[in-house]
Amino acid sequence: MKYKAEVKVTLKNGVRDPQGAAVDTVLRRTGLEDSANVQVGKYFTLTVTADNDKDAKIKLDEICHDVLSNPVLESYEIGRLETV
Amino acid sequence: MKYKAEVKVTLKNGVRDPQGAAVDTVLRRTGLEDSANVQVGKYFTLTVTADNDKDAKIKLDEICHDVLSNPVLESYEIGRLETV
Numbered sequence: 001m002k003y004k005a006e007v008k009v010t011l012k013n014g015v016r017d018p019q020g021a022a023v024d025t026v027l028r029r030t031g032l033e034d035s036a037n038v039q040v041g042k043y044f045t046l047t048v049t050a051d052n053d054k055d056a057k058i059k060l061d062e063i064c065h066d067v068l069s070n071p072v073l074e075s076y077e078i079g080r081l082e083t084v
Numbered sequence: 085m086k087y088k089a090e091v092k093v094t095l096k097n098g099v100r101d102p103q104g105a106a107v108d109t110v111l112r113r114t115g116l117e118d119s120a121n122v123q124v125g126k127y128f129t130l131t132v133t134a135d136n137d138k139d140a141k142i143k144l145d146e147i148c149h150d151v152l153s154n155p156v157l158e159s160y161e162i163g164r165l166e167t168v
Contacts, residue, residue, distance in 0.1 A: 010127065023130075026151055027151060030150070032147055032150070032151070033133065033143070033147065034133070036132060037130060038130040040126065040127070041127040041128070042124065043093070043094065043127035044104075044107075044122060044123065044124055044125070045123045046117075046121060046122045047117075047119070047121050048117050048120060059116070062116060063116055063120075066114070066116070067111060067114070067116070
């Protein structure tokens with residue numbers, strides 16, 4: 001079966017987020033929001049082939065850990081697993 | 085009130101996604117997945133100040149449209165609005 005999943009990759013707590021700080025500055029300068037505390041991460045959607053939900057999750061875990069994230073600096077969250 | 089929200093920014097349909105294609109290639113080469121059809125987007129969390137839910141959504145819409153996304157190439161989705 002084919003499973004479609006979404007993955008969010010975010011920086012771990014305590015890791016500096018210059019990209020987020022840059023957006024914060026823009027929001028402050030444009031008067032949109034004073035302290036938005038923006039954090040920037042990555043968002044992936046992908047499809048994996050697996051026999052069942054459990055295998056799909058194992059495969060996704062491997063893909064997230066090995067390819068989509070840097071486990072030293074980032075953590076990932078797998079959500080919305082649906083068959084397609 | 086302070087509202088915390090998450091925002092996903094993804095490429096619109098038909099826009100080339102070279103970053104996603106690169107991940108696809110890696111997954112194929114490493115034997116992890118043959119056709120994962122990876123799509124890469126951005127994931128933001130941020131906090132806005134507003135009087136109520138409706139105003140918070142209006143403000144977030146403005147921020148997403150003007151700062152977080154490029155409306156020509158990307159679309160955004162605001163999710164998980166929670167008071168903090």
